[in-house]
Amino acid sequence: MNLLYSQDEESLRDSLRDLLRSRTAPPDDGFDAEVWRLLGAELGVVGLVVPETFGGAGASLREAALVMEELGRFLTPVPYLGCAVMAVTALRVAGDTEVLPRIADGSAWVALAVPFAGALPDVTVVDGVLTGRIESVADALAADVLLVPAGGDLYEVAAAGPGVTRTPVVSLDVTRPLVDLTLTAAPGRPIGPAPEAVDAAVTAGAALLASEQLGVAEWCLDTTVEYARTRLQFGRPIGSFQAIKHRLADVWVSVTQSRAVARYAAGAVSDASEPRLAAALAQAHCGPVAVRAAEECVQLHGGIGFTWEHPAHLYLKRAKTTSIALGTAAAHRRELAGLLDLTPAGSP
Amino acid sequence: MNLLYSQDEESLRDSLRDLLRSRTAPPDDGFDAEVWRLLGAELGVVGLVVPETFGGAGASLREAALVMEELGRFLTPVPYLGCAVMAVTALRVAGDTEVLPRIADGSAWVALAVPFAGALPDVTVVDGVLTGRIESVADALAADVLLVPAGGDLYEVAAAGPGVTRTPVVSLDVTRPLVDLTLTAAPGRPIGPAPEAVDAAVTAGAALLASEQLGVAEWCLDTTVEYARTRLQFGRPIGSFQAIKHRLADVWVSVTQSRAVARYAAGAVSDASEPRLAAALAQAHCGPVAVRAAEECVQLHGGIGFTWEHPAHLYLKRAKTTSIALGTAAAHRRELAGLLDLTPAGSP
């Protein structure tokens, strides 16, 4: 599998950076509506994975992974993962024809209503109306459409419709708000079977989250290296001290590995060669690497890295929450063991 | 519990160092008979834990731990752990009155015939003769007496007697030879009940092995620091490079912790306050610390540390084998969890 970036991907990256670099101050409510609009309207990356028949770009998840990487680097508060990756994947697998065009033309922010971490709760369906509670849903804050798995099917639910309550949560990651959803006899339209759709969406999400984590780790490494080059203590740049050098070299090694792993995962979910294994590997590796890069970023910045004013903490919070979301590294190692026939102790 | 060394212990340490320092070249067969004789005859430390009624010094395992520490530091190839610590403990618990005096007066090297790692094998007793095979027994190479657990009792077996075959093993740790014992209808004299005796001996052995590991780690740290102070590269001592400094500081921190833990374990098996917990803690902590100190010793010595000529490899082999012997750190963590009521996953 080709693990390099293609020329198209490199030029997409350039366009994204031009756009995202200019939007540094995150909005208070954790959603940058203007960037979200531009990503859809100008760059057309929100509908990147939507098939061309439905007005999308018909690209693969590999390109979407590149977008995730840049959104991670700039910590841009937009619901790309939930809408453009997970919802689109779920809709495609469930056989949707109605919602996908609305994502492609930018008219709907669609959220997959699953917890960002932990097991799927029960939502009951009686006479086409849904009732249940789904906690800690990401990328659903101001969504127009909720995709709710219930009773074996995936339902389209109007987020502003009757019976839907969204309660914002105080998220640890202030740049990715969570909400608790309560459905009380909310009308839903069935789209198709849920289990495979949700499974594929979560697998694609986990695989591409690795690219976001790569972007986060790269920002942390780059920012720390730049600080170490210029911050003077004891009459010389702190980056000239060997202990600092070696720690940053170690971070570079693991970020370099994350790049190979994230590219591999993006490729594997794109061509469906071994999506589960690749996603589990990616989350087992790239999550902890991002956490460590962010921790070193805070530590090597010293006092300033511990302040609210410096953005390091935003990356730290993003890194830690993504290492828990869609399964911890330990959970993914367990899944890998199963896929590799590496039986744990006590099993037959 | 007092975790400091007493004045008596400090002067015992001085005497031991005077003796051991002069015996640097390890003998080829992994046993220094002359030092063993001197430890018994001149310093009287072989019978340190033997009660005074039986001609011993009537001291506690705390003092024996100090001896273990120094034997570890100098890697002295004598069967102190097996004979003076484990066999004596087993004999005391089994109610022996005949063998202990022979240890105290230096006339017998007594070995507890249990595997240095792994489970106790079955030895059968029929009409007072023992049959079975016990592999990888430490400190039994030239023993006079074997203490063999069989059929619920502890038996005294003459090592040079009929039906006893000792096959030397190529040990990874060349300074602590192992043997495989085969008993074929070997005559044995029952001493007393085995299970508590063996259990107490293994617990005492594990607790005091931590002091040996402390001595090993201290030698590795001291030797590496000395090398780093004097080895010049790039026109200055390699110990002036910050990355080397920080790694040695980290080793110092963990060795400092090992000292507290090893002292605690020695105290806890001496006063029988919580021997199992203390021994498990000691092996969970001090084994890995010694391995790491030895690994850093090899690595920071560079090429010379990788040679047969430099003693670093002897410490590396000792550290690694002791971290496996009498239970790995992981096994001791499991035991600790049980003692602390920290139920593992899947348990009720």
Add this chain to the structure above:
Amino acid sequence: MTDVRELARAFRASAPADPDEFLRARFDAGLAWVHYPAGLGGLGVPREQQAIVDEELAGTPSNDPRRIGIGLGMAAPTILRHGTDAQRRRFLRPLWTGEELWCQLFSEPGAGSDLAGLATRAVRDGDGWRITGQKVWTSMAHRARWAILLARTDPDLPKHQGLTYFVCDMTAPGVDVRPLRQLTGEAEFNEVFLTDVFLPDDLRLGAVGEGWAVARTTLMNERVSIGGGALPRGGGLIGVLTAFWRSHPEVRTSAAHDEMMRLWVAAEAARLTGVRARQQLAAGDPGPEGSAVKLAFAELAQRITGLELELRGADGLRHDDWTMRRGEAVDFEGRSPTYRWLRAKGTSIEGGTSEILRNIIAERVLGLPAEPRTDTTVPWRELPR
């Protein structure tokens, strides 16, 4: 020989009831810190005897050790050692009773680990000094009456030689205290802007140009005090984690179990190291083990709180409150898991970073040679900044 127990009993028998008055009387009776000289709250007896006093006066009014921590741990020993008689008499009593709080004006944005590189200037002005500069990481500055202050009196000397140590009047004109918000969302510390602050010369502690030597007394005492108090086995953060484990069977996995047990072992080893360090101190043989305790605590705090968030899963994604508040005390056990995890990131930065601590261990404990330095012999003014 002074019978401390007798004195404490006698004092208790006739002590005033009002808490403030009680503390003042206790100070005057020499029962505040018995190893301090008579007349300054002590009796000039060995430090260990304080335990007898504390035992005898258990249950009587006392001050919050966290509230007076900086004064007690850092300002007091410095004033005692380097202050004039008048300074000792002026400052020590209200410091100990807690009537006057203290803070520390050492760190600056450009001088963190490299404290001796600080830029705050002190310029002679008649019978006093004019101070201008910016200090950071000042806890309690918004409540403090006094501060210990390190400032540069001669920029033409090498960095360590041009410093002078002052007591700063926090009520003086030109002292501007602003909250410094941390990544926990709250402001536990402050930035302090000093603009032409006038300090009379009798607030200078030690000779002009001797500031670094005076500051070393302060810093040595900071390191001693940071080791923290004695915890029972399984106490502190590891206790929080194991309690969560015991009460939440649904979060238990085998990987997390082993990781928790590793942390338990590491925490117990660190705890026993602290116990042994205190025993050495009590035996009159203080060793460098305190540094080992601080380094280990910082790493443990971060690992334990990190694992707790992972165990909590979805709950680990949720924080309690990001509103800007004043936080005056670190509370690892009483607050939310996310607070714990975030606040723990500071443990390897505050009070000497782990990097500086490793330097100190390597050079002062292990005797490894210093790195080549380029900043200690040239005038401070010429250093790159």
Add this chain to the structure above:
Amino acid sequence: MTDVRELARAFRASAPADPDEFLRARFDAGLAWVHYPAGLGGLGVPREQQAIVDEELAGTPSNDPRRIGIGLGMAAPTILRHGTDAQRRRFLRPLWTGEELWCQLFSEPGAGSDLAGLATRAVRDGDGWRITGQKVWTSMAHRARWAILLARTDPDLPKHQGLTYFVCDMTAPGVDVRPLRQLTGEAEFNEVFLTDVFLPDDLRLGAVGEGWAVARTTLMNERVSIGGGALPRGGGLIGVLTAFWRSHPEVRTSAAHDEMMRLWVAAEAARLTGVRARQQLAAGDPGPEGSAVKLAFAELAQRITGLELELRGADGLRHDDWTMRRGEAVDFEGRSPTYRWLRAKGTSIEGGTSEILRNIIAERVLGLPAEPRTDTTVPWRELPR
């Protein structure tokens, strides 16, 4: 444009059967290393086309790449770049065919990481040089016909400037090769004592005093070659460990399971990094990822083999053989678990220590500033040693 496939097919159709003759003929046909110039075993075409040749000549006589590894990986590119025409013609053909083996005389007891500090002297003597000094860590020296040698020709110049690069005749009088026993018990390397060894001037490679620049070509190629070949997923040491796990249910514990899975993930991440690095190289964009692969491999080899010993328990305490032997090849997979564990300790030392690699990454890849140096401007003679 040369049709390499065509050439290879044509060559194969009429190539001699005798292995030595086959290899010589292949060299002469330009099919040895196609990116080398015509006449020197190549065709002057891009390196990637070698794959076509190898594919076409699969199953024909070939040399053991490990046996000729040093010559191929280090001596050949250096001779090609810095040698005279005569030197290229003399050395490259028998080097490639394996008729003449090569070794490397660089490291010295006092110059390991600091290679440029080496002390072996080369002194002018008529139309040649007299070499005296001691070299270490020389694999294959006892079999080698030639060596690449770095020696000091002017001790009054700064360390990097007084070096000259030679080809050393290993059969010359004064060359004394002694086995160097390692902690595995065997002698894979040698010490080489050079006592007044005469080398004619036509064995000098590059100009006098240019030895460091020439050596950089050698070292760069060493680092490129050390990344190792492509492994399949789950291959190499992690494959040994997982095979043991699968076949020994009795050793499985939950703690070991998670540790093994951590290592599996780390090994797969390192493997994919190698795959990506080779793709970059093939795309004509060689990056610094090779350093990441070597660093990661060293750490992984040590952790994986260490865990294997723990899993084996009592068996992990037993070695196979300590008798002194000559070991010419590292064999991580075919030998005993204790050999694996011991030999792995060398992976972070040989071919550039992990410490030096981290320096290189920090300075050359990340662009962090160099440490203050005191050894590069003064005459070598005056350096502390």
